[in-house]
Amino acid sequence: MKTIMIHEMPNHAGETVRIGAWLANKRSSGKIAFLQLRDGSGFVQAVVVKEVVGEEIFAKAKSITQESSLYITAEVTVDDRSTFGYELQVKDIEIISVAIDYPITPKEHGTEFLMDHRHLWLRSRKQHAVMKIRDEVIRATYDFFHMNGFVKVDPPILTGSSPEGTSELFKTKYFDEDAFLSQSGQLYMEAAAMALGKVFSFGPTFRAEKSKTRRHLIEFWMIEPEMAFVQHAESLEIQEQYVAHVVQSALKNCPLELERLGRDLSKLEKIKAPFPRISYDDAIKFLIEKGFDDIVWGDDFGAPHETAIAESYDMPVFITHYPVGIKPFYMQLHPDRDDVVLCADLIAPEGYGEIIGGSERIHDYELMKKRIQEHGLEESAYEWYLDLSKYGAVPHSGFGLGLERTVAWISGVEHVRETIPFPRLLNRLYP
Template identity: 70%
Template sequence: MKQIQIIDAKNHVGETVKIGAWVANKRSSGKIAFLQLRDGTAYFQGVVVKNEVSEEVFQLAKSLTQETSVIVTGEIREDSRSKFGYELGISNVEVIGESQDYPITPKEHGTDFLMDHRHLWLRSSRQHAIMQIRNELIRATYEFFNKHHFVKIDPPILTGSAPEGTTDLFETNYFDQKAYLSQSGQLYMEAAAMAFGKVFSFGPTFRAEKSKTRRHLIEFWMIEPEMAFMHQEESLEVQEQYVAFLVQNVLDNCDYALDVLGRDRAVLEKYTNLPFPRISYDDAIDLLIKNGFDDIQWGDDFGSPHETFIANSFDRPVFILNYPKAIKPFYMKPHPTREDVVICADLIAPEGYGEIIGGSERATDYEFLLEQIKNHGLSEEEYSWYLDLRRYGSVPHSGFGLGLERTVTWISGIEHVREAIPFPRLLNRIYP
């Protein structure tokens, strides 16, 4: 007899199969027991009818506790009443591992309690749906960049310097010298782009930022493409195509997860319409001031309320272009006609989810970069390898970084980024 996974039930209608699963929930009447089963691929219902099985099997089914692991045997049937579309008519139940007093019950639990039990909370249908969307974004990321002939390059996690300053870095000892957990692989990706043309990295990054907002994690995953022979406008086109591709693939492949989360597909479909709107930093400041934001002036970075208001002025993600040089990293290309801004853009997600992409065209002039490194109090020696990229065949190049968890949060329509990663690291949490 074949053992299958729940997700493959549609391929075995009318067949008797075995499934290894956990009992997520259970209800019973005098003559029927309904088991809500999950196996990691999907959820569906198993039905045990008293007069179709032995008394022993029926009593066992009725006594099963939440999260007990079982192997169930039965016939796959179509079930038009369920969103999944199929159920299992159970003929036998074998208990593999009992579960007693499972702490996460169907009742309401506080956030701290759920976070303390994150290792178990991941089993719930909502968390399962969020992780399915995360998994789809990862899969679609590889598909998009492979299709467009990018090469995946893995930058180091331990670095001897900081691409965006040292204030938010985790420092560690590297034998007889200091090292830092990477806050971005970008500088290394620039080196890789000079070797391979178009590259991307996908890995963990770390920010020792003492923030408790719903948008911040201490450890998160970044997708960082870098493209040689490419100016900023072309990079913006890649960015919007990539984001629209991610949204479309979730719409195409995560139907059940979107149902569980109650995410409005019509809203998501709007985000696949290209091009995305663009607004300059100058105009964004004017927009805010005209609408009563007295707490901001030219030269300030945007906070969450500012980004939300700007995003709500459009019906899709919006690029904010050309920020002041003083609030951006040293490596960005200066504007050709202005001293005060650099060629860069942040992509702001709709619905109050904030920045999901930061990117820029990179400075290519050796003397300019050397001066910037000195002005930022950075070590010329530590960045000598980065300056070499401008000495040996420098070309126009652009790149960006997309935060995976913020994108998962936005597309899933959930409130807090902590649910968008399996085991979140927050300012006050490193357990479990």
């Protein structure tokens, strides 16, 4: 007899199979028991009929507890009433392990309780769906960049300096010198782009930012492409093509998961390139007209400002050409202005905020050196980075996409803490 997983059931309609699973929930009605099973690949209902299986097996079905593990022998049948389209007609049950007093019951639980039991909360239907969508975004990311000639490169996690030039870094000792957990692999990816042309990285980043908003994590994952001989306008086109690709891939390959989360698919179906663009200058004027009287040119945008701008569009929107003073040292100046840089933030619809930050990078040696000095950075720590603009410098651009914010937007979940398996928050390092 073939042992299969739930997601393989459509290939075995009419066959008797064996499945290893956990009991997510159950109900019974007289001489019939309905077992809601999960095996990691999906969820399915198993029907246990007393007249078919006999007293002993039916008693097992009625007594088995939530999250107990078991083997089910059953016939795969078509069920048009199920969103999955199939169910199991049980013939035999073998209990592997009995779970006693499983803490997460079908009733409502508070967020802190669920976060304390994150290792178990991951088993729920909603969390399972979010993790599957996260996996699809990652798969689609590799697919997009490899199709477009990018090479995957892994920058270091331990670094001796900060690409953003901020103090929000986790400091550690590297033998007899100071080191930091990386907040971005960008500078190293620029070096890789000078060797390999078009590259991307995918890895964890760390921000010691004391923020408790629904958009922030202390540890999160970033996709960071860098592209030689690519200037600002072309970079924006690549960004919108990439985001459209992952959204459409999620729609195509995760329909059950999106339905389980109650996501409005019509809002995702329209996400196709090109995306609208608004300059920082025009965004300031727009916000003042909307009643944000306290904002002035030169201020950075907070969550309320980004949300107000995003609400005017039903697509992700680029905000371009921010002031020099609020952006990192490595961004290329506008060719016709010395007060703004060639950059853009991509703001997701529906209040999910910035999902991409990107820019054309400086490739002039003297200008790069000047900007490092203006930002008060230690030049010796950036000597290797300055070499990139000394030896064969070319125009180049790059960006970083925050995985968790993107997954939150596609999934429609409220908080990014649900989009990473084990979130690290300001008040949480457990489990």
